[in-house]
Amino acid sequence: MERESMEFDIVIVGAGPAGLSSAIRAAQQAAKNHQELTICVIEKGSEVGAHILSGGVMEPGALEELIPDWQNKVAPLNQPVTAEATYLLRSETSATRLPDMLTPKTMHNQGNYIVSLANLCRWLAEQAEALGVEIFPGFAAAEILYNDDGSVGGVITGDMGVAADGSEKDSYIPGMALKAKYTLFAEGSRGHLGKALISQFELDKDKTAQHYAIGFKEIWQIPPEQHQAGLVIHCAGWPLNDAAGGGYLYHAENNQVLVGLIVDLNYQNPYLSPFDEFQRLKHHPLFASYLTGGERIAYGARAITKGGYHALPQMAFPGGCLIGCNAGTLNFSKIKGIHTAIKSGIVAADTIVEQLSRNTDINFCTHFNQTFKNSDLCKELYKARNFGPALHKFGNLVGGAFNTIEQNLLNGNSPFTIKDTKADFSNMKTATNYSPINYPKPDNKLSFDKLSSVYLANTSHDEDQPCHLQLKDKQIPITVNLPEYAEPAQRYCPAGVYEIVNNEQHQPELQINAANCVHCKTCDIKDPSQNIRWFVPEGGSGPNYPNM
Template structure:
């Protein structure tokens, strides 16, 4: 069967904040100048927002530019931040509340909103369609389409109806070929096409390795007496004795709270389980006093690109560019990436619109690099460039003290550059050299197991399809990782995808439960041999987050 071919001026891969902002700004500019511009947005989730997970405290700076009248248009931003509390958790019971004066001002959230970014993206999707943008949820861009010169010329969506053995089923439909003058890759953190483009065009040759964290999120309905709408709580310290990171607890509307833990993926101990660290966290009184008597209604996890300015690759290449978390525009000093992702998309749209004028078309939109550096998003990332590396190099206490000084008194302009040149996957020590960690059993009230958690993510994949978690070498999990690292995939995965089991002869086997995958990308990042390649499953597969 021949592929259906569709032609556009611009294709945007990913309907997250950066991708939708790109498409919307492009169409706004075209409509204002009465020009025809065909813009398409592809989204691998079953609907816009289905794969969106973010804390989130939302800063409106980029939204104010995109839709100055967003309040009148009904944007789902109704809970403004009323208070910031920051705690240092000393151990499983004790904590010290830190005065705002000694915390980095980037952690102060006055003027921001507690929001569901899944719902925010749904609203942005509605605005996009109202402008005449073609939005296709449930269509995953499986590969990049290159023309004869090697320039990116579009994407090919995934084939449908292929069996686990690779045979075409009765339902087989070949993916579509979508071509465009320019293609914008806005897949989010560790996008699989973005990763391939970085490798093909050597886009990261002049930057530090990207660094990542895994972020967990749960939504809880809690008793009204324990709810304080607008309160933002952050913590550092316990339970992360073997890793850096921190937690958050955001009091949203309707007696709901968003609770989560961020664990940096440069940790050394292969026995560490980020999921179980999160479950332990919820028993600390600072968190438990809010959650006790409540009901957990949603769960999810997602990797976060937190390397910042030092880790930004070259964002353009022949035929397109990368925006948002696909490139790594998150400001880790603020623990916020939605506004910076949106601004990167706005700048991309302004650049491409200029280049799409008949006399200005060029193969590579290199002008974007200059425009990005002249935008406030670059200034913001420059001011926080040392935040993550300082914590990695000096730890939470000394690194936090440096960041307080740098952010509060020097506005991020201290004349130092701190680099972190070790990739996260290369940080693991051998299992025999690191202490084992005994995690308490889940109590089913505050803490839970992985499978019941995955159930709340509404994750679903077509079972009879090729596994989207590809091993480059099938012998490594048992032959290398089990002996050397006690196969850490059993623990770094937050969804129980990877197991070591015994066959009937008592031989160890590596089992992949791809049906459980919540698309967090942690395995693609942390696997010590870089042996796991995450690719898109059949269209619409994965989690279906309602309000994350």
């Protein structure tokens, strides 16, 4: 069958906050300039919001800039932050509340909202469609379409109906070529096309290594007497003795709480299991006091791009740009990326519409770089440039004290710079340096196993399709990762995708349960041999988060 093609002025890959905001802004600017632009957004999830996950505290300023009358249009920002507290968990039973003056002011949340980012994206999609934007969920961008001059000219969506052995099933439909004058890549953290573009155009040249964390989130329905609407709790310390990161618990509307743990992926111990550390966290009295007697109703996990200003690649390239978490615009000093994703979408849209209006003959990349450099987003990220590196180099206590001084007293304008140049995967040490961690068995009240958690993520993949978790060398898991690192994929994956089993010859082999995958991208990031390549499965596959 021949591959069909469609042409647009702008194609946007990913219906997250960055992608949808860029679509809305471009449509707004085009209407203002009396331009007719064709704008298309494709989304690999089965519906807008299906693959969206965020802890859920949002600054509203960027949304105010994008849609000033968002309140009249009933945006789903229903629960303002009413109180907040930050704790140091000193052990599995003790906690010390930190005075506000000892926490960076960037982490304070007065004026912010506890939100479901998935529901916000669904609302943004409605606003975009009302402006004439076409949105196609269930279509995964599989390949980059290059023009003859080497510039990006769009994307090719994945083929549908391909069997696991690569043959074409009766339902086979070839992917479609979506051609565009400009293509925006808003795939989220560690997007596979964004990764290819960074390599192709050397966008990370002279930048520090990008850094990541894995973020867990559960939604709980709790007894009304244990609920305090608008309360935001953050914590550091236990149980992360061998890793950096911290926990959170947000009291959303309707007697629900959002609970989670963020674990930096630069940890060294190959026996560490981020999922099991999260399960331990919920047993701490600070968390258990709210969760006991409640019901867990949703689970998910996703990588977070957190390298910040120093690791931010050049976002523009001939024919398009990276935006949102695909580039790494999260402000780690605030633990927030929703508003920065929206801002990045606005900057990209403004630049592209101006280019398309022919009011400028400036090279697109030069134009974008100038616009970004002058933006509030760039200034915000610059002030937070030392936050992550300080924690990585000095630890939570010393690094946290440094960050409090830099943000509270110097307003992020210290005269020096701290950088972390070592990639996360290269930090892992061999198993001989550590002993296995004996995690407690889940009690199925506060803590649970991976498979029951994946069930709550509503993950769905056609079993008869090519495996989207590709190994560069199928021998490395057994010949390198198992003897040297006790094959850590068994533990860093939050969905039980990777298992070491004995084959018929009673020899160990790596079994990949691709149907469990929640598309978190951790394996692509943390594998110490960098042997795993995450690729998009058939469109519509993956988790189906209702309101994460």
